[in-house]
Every structure is written in C-alpha cells, then in structure tokens.
Amino acid sequence: MSLPLTEEQRKKIEANRQKALARRAEKLLAEQHQKPAQSKQGPSQNLPRDPSKSGSHGIFFKQQNPSSSSQGDQRPQNPHNFPPNTSEQAKGMWQRPEEMPTACPSYRPPNQVTVAGISPPLANSPPGVPSQQLWGCELGQGHPQASLETQSTPFANTTHEPLAKVKNFQETAASSSGQPPRDPELEARMTRPSTSGQKISGSVMPRTEGRLQQKAGTPLHRVVGSQQGRCIRNGERFQVKIGYNEALIAVFKSLPSRSYDPATKTWNFSMTDYGPLMKAAQRLPGITLQPLEGAEGHVESPSTSSGIIAKTGLPAAPSLAFVKGQCVLISRARFEADISYSEDLIALFKQMDSRKYDVKTRKWSFLLEEYSKLMERVRGLPQVQLDPLPKTLTLAFTAQLQKTSLSPVADIPEADLSRVDSKLVSSLLPFQRAGVNFAIAQRGRLLLADDMGLGKTIQAICIAAYYRKEWPLLVVVPSSVRFTWEQAFCRWLPSLNPVDINVVVTGKDRLTDGLVNIVSFDLLSKLEKQLKPPFKVVIIDESHFLKNIKTARCRAAMPLLKVAKRVILLSGTPAMSRPAELYTQILAVRPTFFPQFHAFGLRYCGAKRQPWGWDYSGSSNLGELKLLLEEAVMLRRLKGDVLSQLPAKQRKMVVVAPGQINARTRAALDAAAKEMTTKDKTKQQQKEALILFFNRTAEAKIPSVMLSTWTTECWAALLHPLATALFIYDTAMGLMNSSEYILDLLESGREKFLVFAHHKVVLDAITKELERKRVQHIRIDGSTSSADREDLCQQFQLSPGPAVAVLSITAANMGLTFSSADLVVFGELFWNPGVLMQAEDRVHRIGQLSSVSIHYLVARGTADDYLWPLIQEKIKVLGEAGLSETNFSEMTEATDYFSKDSKQQKIYNLFQKSFEEDGNDMELLEAAESFDPGSQDTGDKLDESTLTGSPVKKKRFEFFDNWDSFTSPL
Ligand SMILES: Nc1ncnc2c1ncn2[C@@H]1O[C@H](COP(=O)(O)OP(=O)(O)OP(=O)(O)O)[C@@H](O)[C@H]1O
Known part of the structure; x- marks a missing residue:
C-alpha cells in the first residue's frame, strides 16, 4: 500500500532533485569545457529553438492540462481550429470522450495532425528522423551552447542532416556527457528510421528528395496540435488512456511490462515502467500525459527537470530515473525490496547491516529490525518510491520490528489446561496440544485449518473449554454434523451435563437454551434476532462456508463473530481456489487487519480494474499472506506433517x-419396531419385522446421506407402486433442502x-x-x-x-x-x-x-x-x-x-x-x-x-x- 506524499515531502523531494540536477549540470559543464570540439557538433545545430521557449516543454504540461479541464477529456486538441476536412475527420477529432479510442494499435484517426505545440520546427523535422528522436537529442543530449546557437535558426532554412549523421551525433553527445544512453532499448526503437516516409502522429508526410515537405500553404504554427491522455492506477499496474499515436505506441512496445487489453483498447504497465514511460512521453512532441494521482512529485516534470535540462542542455542522469516498488515480507524476520534498479538506492541498501542480495531473484532483503531505518533513508531519495509494508504486517510483526524476537519460528508458551477435563487433555495428541497452545496464545481467536481428519473437533472443544467461564458457547456447523458435535461434547467433556447441550433443530427452537448451543448455518440466519446479547465464545465448523460475504449465512455470522471475544474457526480447506475466499475468515478472526476488502484485494488478490469494476480473482504476494496468516490468524498442519502421530x-x-425422518417413515419404523417386540410372534414373524425395520431405515437415511432436492421425477423413476411412491415422495418432500x-x-x-x-x-x-x-x-x-x-x-x-x-x-x-x-x-x-x-x-x-x-x-x-x-x-x-x-x-x-x-x-x-x-x-x-x-x-x-x-x-x-x-x- 502506498501512502500519498505530504506537501512537505514533495517539497523536499523537489528541492533534493533540483540540487542533484544542479550538481550534475555543474559537473557536465566542466566536462564540456574540456571538450570544446565535440560540443561544436551538438545536435542542436539541427534543432532550432526559440530561447524564449527553452522551458516550453515544462510549460506544456502546465498549459495543456488546464485546457483539458476534465481529466477524461481525450479529444485531440485543435487549438488552431482547423476545419475538419471530412465529416469522418470531424468525427475522429471531436468524438465525445467515451467514444474516443485510446492508444490502440488498430486505431488511426484520419489525418490527425498532432505535433506538439512546443517546438514548431519538429513538425518539419529532418527526413527519416522521427520527431521523437529529435526530442531525445534536444532534451537529453544537446549541448547548452549549441542549443543557444541554433535557437534562432529559422526552420525553413534548416539543414536536414541524414539520419546516420544525426545518430552519430547523438552518440557523440551521449558519450561526451559521460553518461550511458537512457532507456537504450527505448531509444533504439525511437531512432528507428521510417521507411515509407515520416509519420507524424498518424499522418504520413511525403518525402521529397530526402526532405520533409511542409504542407503547402500551412503556416508553420498551424501544424501544431497535441494529444492529451492520462495515467490511471489499476491495482499494481497503471493504464494509459490516450488517443492513437504511433510514436507513443512505439514507446509502449519498448516497455517490458507492457500489456494491451483489446477490450478497453488500452495499454497497461507495471509501476516499474511508470518512470521510463513518463520520461519518454515527455520527450514526445504533442503528447501530454497527466501523471498518476499522487505520483506527480516522483516523475521529473517538464516544468522542472526538462526545463533545467533544456536550459543546461544536460542529459538526464540514469540514477535519476524514477523507480517504484514495494516492500514484501519474505520470512518472519526479513523483508525484501521489490524494486527495479537505482544506483542511489543500491548505495543506500549497502549501508544496511543485515543486507542480503539474492542473485537468483536479484533482490535485496533486510532484517525487519532495520525496516524503519531503511524506509526513513529511502524517503530522502527523490526518485525512488518504495511502498512500505502494509500496516497490518508491521503490527503483526511488531516484535521483529522492534528486535524483541529473533526466533525464526513463533515461540508459543504451553497453556495451563488444568481447568479443562483431564479426559480431554490427556487424549490430545502432541500436535493437537500444540494447536490448543497456539489458540490460547492468540487469545482464543484463530482459524484452525488442519487437514481433514486431524481432530479439529477435539482441539476446538478443548480451546472452548479453556474459556468456559465465558460461556454460553455457540457452535455453528453444517446441519449434517450437528449431532456428531453433540456426541463429541458428551465424549470429551464428561463434566458437561448432556442436558446443557442444546441442538437447535427447527426455526422455532431457542438459540440460547443451553450452555452449549449447536446450530446449523442455515438456521443461524433465521435465528439472527436471538443473538442478543451476543455470544462471547463461538466455534464455526467448516468456516469456508462463510467465504462469500453476500450469502445469508455469512451476513448472519459476521456481526456475531466481530463482537465475540473468542472465535474458533475450523476448516480443512479454508480457501479452495483463490485468496479472496480467505477474506471473510480473516475478518472474522482479526476484524482490524483488513477492514476494507479492497486493500486486501490489492495486496493479495492481484486486483485488476476492469471496465465493469475490480477483478479480485487473482493472487499476489502469497508468501507474505501465508506468513501473516501463520503469525496471527491460522494454524494449519497437513496429514503428512503429523503422520507419525496418527493412527493408520x-x-x-x-x-x-433424526429430525430429518419424515412422520410417515417414523411411523413405519415404529410399527416395525413394535412388531419385533410384540409377544406371541413366531420367530419367522420377528425376523420379517426385523428385515422390514432394516429396510425402512434405508429409506429414512437417504436424505441425510445424500438428497437435497430430490425431485418428483427422481422418485417416479425409482418407485412403481403408487402407495409406496406416495409414502417415499412425502418423505422426500418433507426432507427437502435438508x-x-x-x-x-x-x-x-x-x-x-x-x-x-x-x-x-x-x-x-x-x-x-x-x-x-x-x-x-x-x-x-x-x-x-x-x-x-x-x-x-x-x-x-x-x-x-x-x-x-x-x-x-x-x-x-x-x-x-x-x-x-x-x-x-x-x-x-x-x-x-x-x-x-x-x-x-x-x-x-x-x-x-x-x-x-x-x-x-x-x-x-x-x-x-x-x-x-x-x-x-x-x-x-x-x-x-x-x-x-x-x-x-x-x-x-x-x-x-x-x-x-x-x-x-x-x-x-x-x-x-x-x-x-x-x-x-x-x-x-x-x-x-x-x-x-x-x-x-x-x-x-x-x-x-x-x-x-x-x-x-x-x-x-x-x-x-x-x-x-x-x-x-x-
Ligand atoms: N486425540 C484423539 N483421540 C481419539 N480420537 C481422536 C483424537 N483426535 C481425533 N480423533 C478422532 O479422529 C476422527 C477425526 O476427527 P475430527 O472429525 O475432529 O477431524 P476433523 O479435523 O474435524 O476432520 P474434518 O475436517 O473431516 O471434519 C474423529 O473420530 C475423532 O474422534
């Protein structure tokens, strides 16, 4: 989760950045003075500039953004009010924002002229040289003096250098600065010559004798247009909404994390590419990209960096590239910085005593005890945004952050179970005892997620019995196991009088009649009103039944669990397919951890914004989620972990x-039982009665074993004689939805x-x-x-x-x-x-x-x-x-x-x-x-x-x- 920067932080970042730029400018200026010959050939010879517009690139953002008062307005700017040539053109130019296609490869607005309103000469840049390349020279590699020298050169008289020359020039300029080229892959793409002619923002300008022909009769300033777009955060990625622009597409395609969504016709990228993209976009004439909300201070804005660069003609330093990443917990004791390369950041990492570099993942990690120190120092790096660990994690791992616990595994004290029935305590297998200790260390709030059959019931009863003073106890279970739970209480807690166990069977029963109250999920939602005063100790068996927050059972249970003092959730399969299924169970155990699902979804469900809303069906940072769950929410042992303790x-x-047995079946069973006990029956008659009793039992059990919605057709298929059919049909209907x-x-x-x-x-x-x-x-x-x-x-x-x-x-x-x-x-x-x-x-x-x-x-x-x-x-x-x-x-x-x-x-x-x-x-x-x-x-x-x-x-x-x-x- 990234915290928005405060105004003070932004100012500090900006001041630091200015200082760094000034230092670099001084250094490079000194170097340039030592190499006067090289500077003479600066690219700015070919890049006439108006000195009054030296900061125009910077102003560009400031000027253009207000003009698009609505953020979503993506209409191509037509500041010169060109009459559209055709009705199609008109449509292309003035579509409403929602109709406007974004920068997608398949869309090209007809004859759209969108060369920047920054530097008119670019509209007629040299043949074969993409305009963006020139911007690259201008902003990154030009020499200050050369820049000044050429600034007044009239465009019409510009000598058009062949591409090779321009390219060489760039290399020279770059090497003269002693800096490697920025984003080499990106720049390589941007310097690729056009084969068919110079395309400028979708309009193909014919080449004439190697020169770019200016449209006849079009005054230079009128060729100027612009395209505005914006960056929109989408989970851990961001999306760029902007109309089609070929140069921009080339930039997009050069970014490693690019992804194109044909549904929305937009490109999206991981945050690591945010800095490079914004910088490249700044260099593109006519493109205005409104930065991500909250990230404005982190990208060199044209008004500042480019402005300075333009003035000084200095290339941007690679160490000033904006990098963004996040801290991720990788063990109980360590966290990792998941962030792309930054020289300054690496230097900072190397100051940390507990640093470790993983050559495989190419990531640095540190002990949690150095977390605060590291984060504080990172805040001093203006070009770095390292998102902190979620607050929930820092709270759950306070001991490690404060260096009070260095143990790689949680140190769980042995609980005093003297108040619990000795029969139960002495029956606990060692791993079950450990489970009870964990639960008590968690103050009775946990998700016990042991594999199926490992004895969650005995552990839950023991934990609940430890808090017996806080009873009445509520046990919410699938209806098929209500009586199994009753039996388990009788078996493991001999001190509990069986009459104090209340199994709720119908919606008319009282939920609070017993000391131990057992109710099914479905009945709970019907008896919600009886939950006041609330239960202090609650067991939920098969708690994954609550995974969908929209269900009635979940809506009934959640408020109850939030206010209960002890919450014992049991499930062998807490999440079957995705982390989102865990959310309600985490919320039930720790209501303060992620009160809003969105925060959880962003961090652990790979949340993605879709045209219809957010998609939380993915997963992300699962290692960290597991650590958090194990630390403060969940205990899970698999059969394989404890096999040696288990019987074969x-x-x-x-x-x-028994409530599921229909009245007719009940009567038939009773009649058969009566037959068996009636005096004067022959042995044969008794046997027949016994067989009938056995057979009626089969009928009676069908719904409990299997049937939920047994249809008339199903029964008809099974039954022939009408009387029996009626009998069983009634039984089935009576048991429907059971x-x-x-x-x-x-x-x-x-x-x-x-x-x-x-x-x-x-x-x-x-x-x-x-x-x-x-x-x-x-x-x-x-x-x-x-x-x-x-x-x-x-x-x-x-x-x-x-x-x-x-x-x-x-x-x-x-x-x-x-x-x-x-x-x-x-x-x-x-x-x-x-x-x-x-x-x-x-x-x-x-x-x-x-x-x-x-x-x-x-x-x-x-x-x-x-x-x-x-x-x-x-x-x-x-x-x-x-x-x-x-x-x-x-x-x-x-x-x-x-x-x-x-x-x-x-x-x-x-x-x-x-x-x-x-x-x-x-x-x-x-x-x-x-x-x-x-x-x-x-x-x-x-x-x-x-x-x-x-x-x-x-x-x-x-x-x-x-x-x-x-x-x-x-
Ligand atoms: N310590 C123990 N002593 C004797 N029997 C035990 C012990 N632990 C578990 N059992 C028995 O093992 C069986 C499985 O236990 P239980 O039903 O509690 O498992 P579970 O983890 O809840 O499984 P599921 O997820 O399938 O419900 C039960 O018959 C239970 O009585």
Whole structure:
C-alpha cells in the first residue's frame, strides 16, 4: 500500500532533485569545457529553438492540462481550429470522450495532425528522423551552447542532416556527457528510421528528395496540435488512456511490462515502467500525459527537470530515473525490496547491516529490525518510491520490528489446561496440544485449518473449554454434523451435563437454551434476532462456508463473530481456489487487519480494474499472506506433517439428523419396531419385522446421506407402486433442502472418497444426485461384471480431480483397490463387522500413504440404534481374540449414545440373536437385498453369474483370510 506524499515531502523531494540536477549540470559543464570540439557538433545545430521557449516543454504540461479541464477529456486538441476536412475527420477529432479510442494499435484517426505545440520546427523535422528522436537529442543530449546557437535558426532554412549523421551525433553527445544512453532499448526503437516516409502522429508526410515537405500553404504554427491522455492506477499496474499515436505506441512496445487489453483498447504497465514511460512521453512532441494521482512529485516534470535540462542542455542522469516498488515480507524476520534498479538506492541498501542480495531473484532483503531505518533513508531519495509494508504486517510483526524476537519460528508458551477435563487433555495428541497452545496464545481467536481428519473437533472443544467461564458457547456447523458435535461434547467433556447441550433443530427452537448451543448455518440466519446479547465464545465448523460475504449465512455470522471475544474457526480447506475466499475468515478472526476488502484485494488478490469494476480473482504476494496468516490468524498442519502421530485408521461416527425422518417413515419404523417386540410372534414373524425395520431405515437415511432436492421425477423413476411412491415422495418432500452429508463433504473440498451402501434404493439415490451435481463417480454393485469392476476401479484410481466411488457393501467390499482415496463413508450400517472392515480396507492397503478416515453415518431412531452397538461388540470380541488390531469402540465416538430401555434392549437382543445364528446371516442378507420400495427389481441382489467368487458366499472366509490386511501395518 502506498501512502500519498505530504506537501512537505514533495517539497523536499523537489528541492533534493533540483540540487542533484544542479550538481550534475555543474559537473557536465566542466566536462564540456574540456571538450570544446565535440560540443561544436551538438545536435542542436539541427534543432532550432526559440530561447524564449527553452522551458516550453515544462510549460506544456502546465498549459495543456488546464485546457483539458476534465481529466477524461481525450479529444485531440485543435487549438488552431482547423476545419475538419471530412465529416469522418470531424468525427475522429471531436468524438465525445467515451467514444474516443485510446492508444490502440488498430486505431488511426484520419489525418490527425498532432505535433506538439512546443517546438514548431519538429513538425518539419529532418527526413527519416522521427520527431521523437529529435526530442531525445534536444532534451537529453544537446549541448547548452549549441542549443543557444541554433535557437534562432529559422526552420525553413534548416539543414536536414541524414539520419546516420544525426545518430552519430547523438552518440557523440551521449558519450561526451559521460553518461550511458537512457532507456537504450527505448531509444533504439525511437531512432528507428521510417521507411515509407515520416509519420507524424498518424499522418504520413511525403518525402521529397530526402526532405520533409511542409504542407503547402500551412503556416508553420498551424501544424501544431497535441494529444492529451492520462495515467490511471489499476491495482499494481497503471493504464494509459490516450488517443492513437504511433510514436507513443512505439514507446509502449519498448516497455517490458507492457500489456494491451483489446477490450478497453488500452495499454497497461507495471509501476516499474511508470518512470521510463513518463520520461519518454515527455520527450514526445504533442503528447501530454497527466501523471498518476499522487505520483506527480516522483516523475521529473517538464516544468522542472526538462526545463533545467533544456536550459543546461544536460542529459538526464540514469540514477535519476524514477523507480517504484514495494516492500514484501519474505520470512518472519526479513523483508525484501521489490524494486527495479537505482544506483542511489543500491548505495543506500549497502549501508544496511543485515543486507542480503539474492542473485537468483536479484533482490535485496533486510532484517525487519532495520525496516524503519531503511524506509526513513529511502524517503530522502527523490526518485525512488518504495511502498512500505502494509500496516497490518508491521503490527503483526511488531516484535521483529522492534528486535524483541529473533526466533525464526513463533515461540508459543504451553497453556495451563488444568481447568479443562483431564479426559480431554490427556487424549490430545502432541500436535493437537500444540494447536490448543497456539489458540490460547492468540487469545482464543484463530482459524484452525488442519487437514481433514486431524481432530479439529477435539482441539476446538478443548480451546472452548479453556474459556468456559465465558460461556454460553455457540457452535455453528453444517446441519449434517450437528449431532456428531453433540456426541463429541458428551465424549470429551464428561463434566458437561448432556442436558446443557442444546441442538437447535427447527426455526422455532431457542438459540440460547443451553450452555452449549449447536446450530446449523442455515438456521443461524433465521435465528439472527436471538443473538442478543451476543455470544462471547463461538466455534464455526467448516468456516469456508462463510467465504462469500453476500450469502445469508455469512451476513448472519459476521456481526456475531466481530463482537465475540473468542472465535474458533475450523476448516480443512479454508480457501479452495483463490485468496479472496480467505477474506471473510480473516475478518472474522482479526476484524482490524483488513477492514476494507479492497486493500486486501490489492495486496493479495492481484486486483485488476476492469471496465465493469475490480477483478479480485487473482493472487499476489502469497508468501507474505501465508506468513501473516501463520503469525496471527491460522494454524494449519497437513496429514503428512503429523503422520507419525496418527493412527493408520481413524473412525468417526456421524450422527445424522433424526429430525430429518419424515412422520410417515417414523411411523413405519415404529410399527416395525413394535412388531419385533410384540409377544406371541413366531420367530419367522420377528425376523420379517426385523428385515422390514432394516429396510425402512434405508429409506429414512437417504436424505441425510445424500438428497437435497430430490425431485418428483427422481422418485417416479425409482418407485412403481403408487402407495409406496406416495409414502417415499412425502418423505422426500418433507426432507427437502435438508443438508446432507455427502454433498457437504464435496462442498468441503473432499476430493476422492468411497461411499458404501447396501440397499439399491440408497445406491440409486446417491448416484442420481451425483449425476445431477455433475460429480465424477463410478458405481459397482451386484450387477457390475467382473471386467467392468476392474476398469471402473482403475478409472477412479487414475482420476485426477474429485471423484466418488459408490459401492455396494456386499458386492464391492473385497478384491478392489482404491488407495488413491483416504476416506470411506458408510451411508448404511451392516451387521457383519468383517464385511465393514473389508470394505474399509479398499483404501487402507498397500499404496496408501496417508492415515485413512472412516465415517459411519448413524441415524437415531432407526435400526442403526441396534446395529451400531452390535458391530462394536463384535469387533471387541474379535479384538480380544486377537483377530482385529483395532478396538473399534475406542476409535469411534459416542458408543453409548442410546439408552437401552427394556424395549430397546429386547430389539437389540433380537438383532444379536438373529445375526449370530448360523445361516441367519445369509437369510437376512437375501431378504434385505430383495427389498426395494416399490420396485419390481431384485434390488442390489448379487448375480452370481456375473460375479466370480460371489462375496456373499465367500465373505466369512475372505474376512478371516484377509485379516492380515488390517492387522499388519501397511
Ligand atoms: N486425540 C484423539 N483421540 C481419539 N480420537 C481422536 C483424537 N483426535 C481425533 N480423533 C478422532 O479422529 C476422527 C477425526 O476427527 P475430527 O472429525 O475432529 O477431524 P476433523 O479435523 O474435524 O476432520 P474434518 O475436517 O473431516 O471434519 C474423529 O473420530 C475423532 O474422534
């Protein structure tokens, strides 16, 4: 960010510059006296000048600018009121500013005469010598005496020197001054002779015998015209708005940072080219470029520098070239000057004790403790504009600036967690403990951006618990994980009475009823009014959901976060594509850092001004942004950083919202449960009821797992019998807009994962929704042939972008490798834990370099209530028998989430008994698989003819045959 110069600074700069010029003039004058012969041949012999106009170039700016009272007025100046020759000409000359084309290569105004009103002779400059070259001589390389000698030479009588001579002359003049030519590339271009004739600002003047013919009958002074334009700042670049001028285009093309925007028909440049461009433009006759706002003092204005040069005839010194750049932070301790070459500046840099020169980047860097000293001294260099570090950075790195911290890494003290439940504290992995320390060092305001699955929940609960005295606590989460959070609080904070946890389920609930209040993003925006008095401690899970400031969820959350004392943002993917996405999260954690987005956008989003406004979709200074975030906002560890601390598998039970189960489904589930517990039922009847219960569970879970906007058509495609269709349609409609887990995962940036389900209806629903959302996916179920299985598997493995593998629990739990994913989601539970573990091991196998995450979606009030503990118990037994390396219960959350009353116990026993009896497993499986609400199909039935080695038949053996795969380390 550049600070505008004060009037005092400008005066000082100008005084210094004058002094420097005077010194240089004296020196060169002395040199010239020693070489009188050379001076005789000065170019000014060919450049008649009116002595009274020695400063005319300087006045040019001053005079011309006021005449274009409006900055935007780009009408070519026609001070002599030439009648336009044609109507086209008239149009070209007098277009309204907005119609006026700017200096673009394709546009040439007809016969536009725009030679400067500075020095009439230039209109008839020697043949083959571009007028700008002459300006170069006049302003840069002329000899003072020669200049005076020739000033009264009448133009008509001017002896026209051949180009070579003029060129030689220039070289001599330049060498006589002992100065290298300025902008050599630029000057080379400017001295390139015209082949077809001398073009002056777009009008081709015919050559006659090597002489430039003056237009007959045109008095000299009447050929004078001018073009005015202006420089406009555009982020880190600037744009030049001016009508077409060939000479100017040549200048533009000589600048390294040039870029032409065909949409706006304008050229733009980086600020490093600002000085050279302005200087070159000053030398062009008839061109007036209004400088950038605030930069006037930094470019030699014609009224001053050129004026003096004209008087003295001295060339401009290269060290006086205007250079502009910025300071950029490159580490916690050092900053870099990102600026182009300046002799004086280098001399200054060399005075700094901590200076370092990077030969690769050709940049100088310094310790932050020398920052103030350097900046103060740079301010004394009139021709240098080195923009300071943003204020936010100097505040965030105060310790380094004041030399109180020299450590290359932040020194974070160990927090006293004695006030937090010991169960939680003792469970923290070392990197999680470090995360909590960081949060407390940041006074409870941070963005915890650890990779997915690293345990952000446990860390957030610990941080919030540290500030328990400031509760009630608000936890804002995607709706699919509201109950998972509830369970996590119960698990990690035994001191918290579960009744004090309030999960907000509907818009009618109160947001402040609990000590811990858990609400979804969407409900938060509906309950905004209840946020007074504000919460002091707030956790936001998946905080990148707030990335768009225009969304209702963001508008609801931001005011809340600004006033909260502690703000704990959690996201594994805080920004998915561009730094602009980080802005709201930074604002939430540190409201004072970048109160205005524009400042952030200019520095870090490569902001560019477009015809329609500012474009912030780019990126810039990312290294610095990372340093700032790490210092004061964000903590991020990747799985690879902490792999040694992680278990090979991390299981998570995700409690999907019971509120999403529609009344009809609820009634069907209850009826099935009642059947199972009704006395005098035969075993067969009980089993049928159990299967029905399991099947109804599948229906009930569909929306929580996947569906958001399940359309009538989708359902119609799935369902045949009207009654069932009506039943499920109602269910779906009742659940519309509900948040669902798999879509949330995709929105959170999960790239590749597996989703297992059992029922065809669930698999269908998942694939349909993925199709609708155009997410790449494969599906393997009982109907997939062996050959296709392998192909599909390869397709998934090699897919570079996001992809979901939708897999049948029973048909795809073995023989397939999906090691390019590290997450498995079970949309449905299955009673045989061996099958589940085999399914898990599709990702957890050789080739897997990461710790894998397994998410089990469990719906309360369904068969899951019984299946989940059953699975846990079975695994426990396997573990005790040494058949499983993992203690399932310990690795998953909330194992005791349902209270077993007598009825529940009875159902549980029935499940246990049914699935334990030999042969029952197969019977139940087949019965369950044949279930498809309303469909005549056989569901996800295994077709043994298409599946070699049917998993159904082999599963038990496979499970035990394969147990090495999960007992031995990968
Ligand atoms: N210290 C720990 N002790 C026991 N289990 C842990 C620990 N840390 C994390 N876990 C478990 O690891 C799993 C992943 O944790 P969590 O859901 O908090 O990860 P996350 O970083 O929030 O991932 P995501 O970004 O996917 O939400 C959970 O089951 C959690 O209980």
